[in-house]
Amino acid sequence: MPREKALVYLVQQSVWDSPMESMPLAMGYMKSTALADERIAREADIRILNYRGGKTLSSMANEMFRDGVPDVLAFSVLGWNFRTFGSLAETFKQLNPDGWVVMGGTHVAHQGNRVFRMFPEVDVVVNGEGEFVFRDILSAYLDGTSPRELNAITGLTYQSPEGAPVKNEDRARIENLDDIPSPFLTGALELTDDKGDFRYDVAIMETNRGCPYKCAFCYWGGAIGQKVRAFSRERLREELELFAKHQVHTIVLCDANFGLLRSDVDFMDDLIELREQYGFPRALETSWAKNKSKSFFEIVSKMKKAGMRSSFTLALQTLDDNTLNLMNRKNMKVNAWEDLAEWLGKEGLDLYAELIWGAPGETVESFMEGYDKLSRRVSRIACYPMLMLPNTDYTEQKSRYGIISVRGDNDDFEYMLANNTVSFAQNQQMQRFLYWARVVAEMCVLRHTWVGLRELAGITQSEALRSIGSYIEESGDPAAEPLRAAMASAIGGTGDIAQGVTLFYTDADSRELLLRWWASEIRPKLAEEVAPVVEEIFRFDLLTHPVYHDPDLPVPADEALPVVSLRGEGYHVREGVRLEYDVPGIVAALRGDREADLRRAPMSLDLYYRTGSHNAVTSTNHEVIIHYMGMSKEEALANAAALETSPATSELVSDHGGCS
Template identity: 20%
Template sequence: MADIVLTTLNARYGHTAFGLRYLQANLGELAERSVIMEFDLQKSPQEMASHIASVNPAIVGIGVYIWNSRLIADLIRQLRAQMAKALIVLGGPEVSYEISPELLELSDVVISGEADLEFAKLCRRRLGGRSLQEKTLHSQPPEPCDLALPYELYTDQDLAHRTLYVETSRGCPFSCEYCLSSVERSVRFFPLQPLLSSFKKLLDRGARHFKFADRTFNLNLPHCMEVLRFFLREYRPGLFLHCEMIPDRFPAELRALIQAFPPETLQFEIGIQTWNPEVARRIQRIQDNALIAENLHFLRQETGVYLHADLIAGLPGESLDSFAEGFDRLAALQPHEIQVGLLKRLRGTAIGRHDKEWAMHYQTTPPYGLLSNKLLTEGEMDKIRRFAHYWDSIYNSGNFVGAASLLWQEGSPFQRFMYFSEALYAEFQREHGIALDDLAAALYRHLTVASPHSPEIIGSRMARDYFHSGRPRPPSFLKEYANNMLHHTPTPSRPGLQRQARHFAAARLEK
């Protein structure tokens, strides 16, 4: 039995709910009366409610995010049916700035902002028999030095099979209007001594994959470099660090430190979003495009970093031609992944101020994606969405990184892949649920018609992709090209890092 249940729906099992662990770590004397129950989107609200009700809690704290908000209302209804007296408390980004009337009505209390300490105060009042007056509570951002760190709450199962989230700072100094991080402008840094001590304990327990939740990991260079030096000193085989970096902030001393890491140890997520200076200014994004290009070239050509770069389609004032030009510019720098995101009107962000001038039309329910604007029709946005999904399945995934590059050895990568994307949609009439071998066959047929390469070159490249993605048995149409692959060893991968393993294998083969 437990008096307090902390719960949420993660997007998939491999993710861990970082926020819930912070809440439990900061419950103080109430922590032993609490339990974390994580679910994923495969569970039904009825199943989740039954599991929660089985411990008969007095308080249920639920994390609400863009990917799970539609299911939370159903979960609360199921909880009410099974345990009417429990206090239902909501928190998280999806209820911190604008909350739907439905969720507000269904819940007992909503905490906006960082609830690490506020939730504990609420629990003490409730379990102490004191009444709760407010329906909504706003939590001021706590100072990191006042927080108990949650890292001991990661289980051995988490360490073995799931991504561990960590952080060295909170907040963002920038004002990009599409981003929720811009709402809280201050940046707060965690004291390094207790933080690094916690990281050391995780390493000693066997943790190897760390994903930093910092929005701007390299903002404070001395702080950033001390963390990186720690992991370099404590390097263990299999270590992998995933950090979100400011794209135009890689001075010489940081470059040298990055180069000191063994290859295939670091992943940098770098948001470009747009190469169009006018569009960037319009959304309050400040960046030096020339310096960004120089930094990306350095990272890709002179380090062993895995490079993931982001672009956003649909920003106010960016046409399809402008976006295509930006995509081609980024593709020429050869990041391992290019994530094409569609603009969303996230609750609390300032992007909505452009709605009238640029005729911005969004979905009214999560994920609040852009449907059309003054420069992009709904049909064009649909094409970009399909492009993004197929690009992710074929190139970002590493499944066909070698063969896919044959599509655009001459001409515009964006235009060539868009042509292929529309051909795929015409054939399958869907974006999801296409078997890998069917995608391979479609790519092979397209390349034999639309590229200047011979079937032998195309087939050999695709067979190599299959083999180095850890799939030594290619489909029948590729078997005649696979004989020369038999002396190679298939590429091993770690849980959650299959994409990276495929891209690294392809890169090693090119050297």
């Protein structure tokens, strides 16, 4: 019996293998735009299939086609799912030879020739913004048009009747972004699970699209175009209020340069006002504007005053002038970063930086020099290996830069192996450093220790990280073997640091190994007059690790902590933590270039840890994990948007603690 409606599957897969779903925003846009067309809404049944990063190809295929085979199968493609989705397209065509396969996303846009060569089962590749292109594709399908006769639709590449790629004229960018119906407000994207709880790890939004820069490594500027267009304030406020009502903790923006536009200040005003009204959202994460304007500083001041948490990014990528020039970033104000870092540090605001290893022009020496220079202001440095992405200058001019690359084992990204300034052997050496830098520093296993080592013992952050790496890689200690295996797996092809991060945060043997490294390699290098202070800073770092318990197991009685509720959100409390020195004060002074009082000053404080850390400590998202670190009562109250700090603000929920 023929179907009453055409069945359309929109498929998205996250890069993260986390217990909670990542929001499929791209497919939400596709669905809401398509359903705004009355005919499509009447004649098509559109469903979103959203998979976690760890989902295998076979399990996806069995789930996808278990209850029937769609008529149109559309994929949101990025480098980590390209091969998987190509294989699913092959399976789909065996089940439904007349069905249509559509691919869109940054990894396949303008890459139709390669896509069709690798996966001839794909019928259409969308180039650029896909909302209205996909709507037109569905209309053509409902009209009975052949997928080999799509010459009337701009913004796509298809296969001719002879199988040759045909690239149609590009479609103009969407000028009025409000023409795209909101997937949240229309209900196109399901927001809650069967229990009525918000189903995603964070809420993902866009406030604008576009980028004014032309960085050689980046798709945003190279392929999306320079003009920045914004969604209306009214729409964004409605979406924020919906998330507030669902008690969403963190909003993550997909913007390339939040804080660049004056309208971004309005967005922050609305976010803060809604948080005061509903208690949520509590935190904002985004890619901040590379050039910090008056609007940026105004936003930061508003966030600090309101106690709104965020991680402020210095997206530097390199500190080497020659490399910056080849990146097309030489004249960007982002390179005058030190004053900004100093200002944010003195304001007590969380700050992290980004560097790329392996960019043309960079050497081992220049990278390490830049890393340590940057670490004087920012200890949390995200170091990413050089990836050659489609539609970027580096990929299109590989011969100019002498780039030798290899495709990933489990993804379709090109990884740099060597270039004009980096040998193969040097790159292998640096991959090991990057692994420990990401696991231990970027992911906050150690946070405050770096400034203590640098300012009180003359040990740089890179020196300490290389010491950790050498100790683990060369140790005969059985506890080192899982960490060595995790490193070998990550730099051998998967690129996944999650296993190493999880070990340090959840495995007692790995934490003990860290203590033995300290006693063996660091303690002997410390002068006696500063050793007790530096060791107390190191101990404080370990004390402030997120409180983690396996959610499938009962909490051991000796590990249970009381849990309090701050405006509806739970916090473990470790009461009466004794410190022999004023570690928070010393760290703040050292970071603020002030003289620290190193005299012994015993103190006691309570540490608060946000509950529910399981997702954070088993992921690779440093912007999330920072919200689960131990903090003072004042910081916890600010994080919970408490309006007052009286005892009534905090309500005791349990004397025994709960699983996080």
